[in-house]
């Protein structure tokens with residue numbers, strides 16, 4: 001089965017010791033939760049999860065070319 | 078005695094009045110808006126003798142409650158033509174509260190050309206003639222007053238922009254480190270300038286202090302409240318580490334970061350100006366990533382930003398300013414933005430109104446997009462010296478648009494729209510439309526729920542639930558603005574069940590009152606309705622509760638979103 005490639009973007013302290021932006025290959029049908037856990041995060045650390053600039057539930061499946069952005073709970077202006 | 082100080086600049090007289098019973102139990106925004114609504118004729122000229130400038134500390138200011146040291150100022154706004162309340166940190170609110178001054182009302186305008194200052198102390202308020210500090214920037218005024226009156230003196234001042242009565246002029250309040258926090262929006266600095274008051278100094282020597290009706294109950298409620306603030310990830314961790322500027326990347330990602338005068342929703346240079354980069358820069362240059370705008374703030378969203386030689390460049394460097402000159406004017410050099418922020422503080426200019434005015438000026442071709450050096454030059458040499466161009470830009474985004482024939486002018490009630498695109502974050506558009514203050518994100522910060530997942534989740538791109546969200550937040554905000562609390566306590570208040578009851582318990586313990594949650598909501602509703610009634614009497618109509626046309630006609634990338642609320646849907650906001 002062919003793999004898909006997505007872009008992962010991390011923000012705020014999620015970047016510490018990890019990366020800002022990276023490409024990742026996934027099996028088709030992988031969802032946000034799998035990627036998050038695969039990066040070593042706990043689900044309770046997640047503030048905002050966006051796929052292609054829109055808020056996404058954890059079980060949203062990812063497609064070829066998607067951008068997954070992960071933010072801790074931060075913010076306020 | 079709880080008292081009101083009144084200053085009449087026409088007769089140059091002052092008086093001390095007992096707090097009238099109708100205003101008992103009011104503070105902050107509730108009190109400034111009640112006074113302006115009762116005493117200012119809505120149709121008066123905002124810079125004429127009939128307008129009044131009112132200062133009031135919040136209900137809990139001066140107590141040991143965390144984050145309670147905010148000061149409200151109110152008047153008729155020369156920018157919007159409606160009622161205005163701004164609030165600010167700094168040291169003044171706590172000093173006024175300890176002096177048991179519920180409000181200071183400045184009325185009338187002087188007959189001659191002279192300038193004055195006010196001296197507030199335990200004996201009341203005195204008017205003094207002022208000449209030496211005229212024309213000086215806020216930093217020089219604060220330095221001079223600190224060496225004259227001592228480090229502890231409170232200062233509320235206007236810079237050259239206020240002296241020129243520019244409608245972007247703000248009022249500056251000294252913070253605990255001798256720098257500046259601003260009563261930013263709506264041109265209140267011009268109102269103070271129209272009364273020819275360069276500054277107020279406050280001396281709280283011998284102040285009687287705060288009397289707490291039930292000190293034990295207050296202490297335990299205050300402990301619960303502080304714990305909630307520290308426990309919530311936004312107020313306990315996010316804001317102290319990255320400040321408000323962490324929002325650059327979030328709004329960029331969500332497609333709600335207004336770019337190139339609200340043409341796009343994302344900015345290519347976002348990584349250069351974002352909170353993460355700013356945090357690393359501050360640390361590398363020996364600045365302070367966290368800093369409080371008043372004693373008693375446990376969140377400390379503010380910071381001290383140094384230049385590359387490690388010298389102070391600016392503080393209180395907020396997302397809205399960085400967005401305004403950054404994405405909105407396409408400037409991707411944080412140092413240029415920081416220098417401009419410092420100059421705006423010194424001149425006494427609202428950094429949101431001014432940044433948006435620059436965006437419109439760039440669209441008009443007055444200066445190139447992204448030219449931070451030219452922004453700095455115009456601030457210093459045009460606005461600072463009061464040239465014709467400087468006065469146009471210093472009069473705000475609407476003035477620049479009208480003068481140069483620009484149609485893309487992001488304002489509501491002539492006040493510049495801040496840092497969140499209402500097409501792709503629709504809840505905030507309802508707040509911009511309906512807030513009696515004009516376009517003001519703090520009046521009902523739907524970003525919390527639309528974007529940050531605080532207080533639930535309402536999809537930012539859909540219309541569903543936005544009017545209700547904005548209404549609930551505006552009601553709560555009006556009440557919080559009356560307590561002296563910083564609005565950032567709303568993050569824990571929305572998520573942690575003990576937080577709001579603890580706040581109400583503190584109010585009850587402070588005043589020996591029996592307020593319930595419903596009473597607080599009722600207070601918020603009354604404030605909004607009072608403010609709206611003032612605006613209607615001043616000549617505004619439902620047609621003023623609208624976004625500019627281009628938000629309907631020009632889709633914003635990347636979501637190609639447009640503003641698609643009907644007038645009826647917007648007007649339903651007021652059904653409460």
Ligand code: SF4
Nearest residue numbers: 370374376377378563
């Ligand atoms: S959180 Fe920020 S704005 Fe609020 S009181 Fe503290 S420093 Fe001031």
